[in-house]
Amino acid sequence: MQIGSSDETQRALRRYSSEFLLYVSAESVVTAGSQDVMLGYTVESLGTHIAEYLHPDDLPEIFALIERARHNVGYHDRIRVRARHADGSWRVLEAAIFNAEIDDELLAGGTVVRVRDISDEAVWTETPPDQDNEKFHSLAEALPLGILSADSSSWVVFCNEAAIHIFNLPADQLLGHGWERLIHPEDRPDVLSAMEAVLARGLPQQVMFRIQTGLFIRWATARFVPLGAAGQRGGWIGTVDDVTDRRRAESELTHQATHDPLTGLPNRVLLEDRLQQACARLSPERGAVSVLFIDLDGFKAVNDTYGHTVGDQVLVEIANRLRQIVRSVDTVARLGGDEFVAFCESLPEHEVREVVERIQAAIAVPLMLAGSTVRISASIGVESTRDPSVTFDELLSRADHAMYREKRAR
Secondary structure: OOOOOOHHHHHHHHOOOOEEEEEEOOOOEEEEEOOOEEOOEEHHHOOOEHHHOEOHHHHHHHHHHHHHHHHOOOOEEEEEEEEEOOOOOEEEEEEEEEOOOOOOHHHOOOEEEEEEEOOOOOOOOOOOOOHHHHHHHHHHHHOOOEEEEEOOOOOEEEEOHHHHHHHOOOHHHHOEOHHHHHEOOOOHHHHHHHHHHHHHHOOOEEEEEEEEEOOEEEEEEEEEEEOOOOOOOOOEEEEEEEOHHHHHHHHHHHHHHHEOOOOOOEOHHHHHHHHHHHHHOOEOOOEOEEEEEEEEEOHHHHHHHHOHHHHHHHHHHHHHHHHHHOOOOOEEEEEEOOEEEEEEEOOOHHHHHHHHHHHHHHHHOOEEEOOEEEOOEEEEEEEEEOOOOOOHHHHHHHHHHHHHHHHHHO
């Protein structure tokens, strides 16, 4: 029988070829081959990462050989690996990896791999697992931290169960660069920069970022440590710690330390911090900072008549009214008891007076509590300054004295 010489016939015959050449770029991407069909894949399939074809258990060793080949001219070594055929079956391959001295810039930084399919010649027998690799996997699965292991192009080749839980993605979607898409867009540049820095400088890097998992945002810290010898891009191992609960607890503690527990308004600590920042911003162009010291008149009688529970309700209602009067950029705080403080930035004197009048009118509106009508009023002292060196205590003391003068005048 005579075999035809058409391109179709030649292509069909090459599908049965057991040997072919691959070029693996510096980014571990298959970008060229010696024929148009390899392991049942057409040439159009090229351009994908080598990890997509090889068995996961064989990746660490072949990546190590490829890295050595890239950095040593004339390097040559052999390895037996498993690769997935286009039909889904696993084939046993013998891969010769070498770095040839080639002038073509296209091949600079890449590695040439000569592959021979030996599936029909020998049955793959599992060699005893590398003890270090087995210990690493066992340790990674035992840790409560997420573990990611990546090659020299930051392509993740291993993740443990904790990482799957933290990112809320199956392993096959975390591998490669899949996990990066869950990083909050505002934090992604920091994470990518940390990964690149650990590869470029060979020093550990740490970064905090947000993870978008469905409707929820989680916080995590990642620490990347380099693999391989110093000065070589040998990949990295990253530990990922879910710190969402810790950040929430820290936020709650911070809120408790800086806010009044009854009204939810800022307390003296936060008021001092914000007022000092406002004074530091003072300049001839920005105008003055005006402090309003507010003391409730008649509140003691309410407490004595109706009890502290009703008195607390009065304070909460007054706090809500004050929030609605001032601008969002202004601050209202409770110093304690029936004393409140508000401060405004860059308000003309006549507008400050209008704010005072609105506060007095709002507080004077009767409250219906415990089936009774409760009436109180307020004395308000105002102190304005354009001096950026004024201290918090000085400014508050002046406003307090102005309030007492107002109270005596009333």
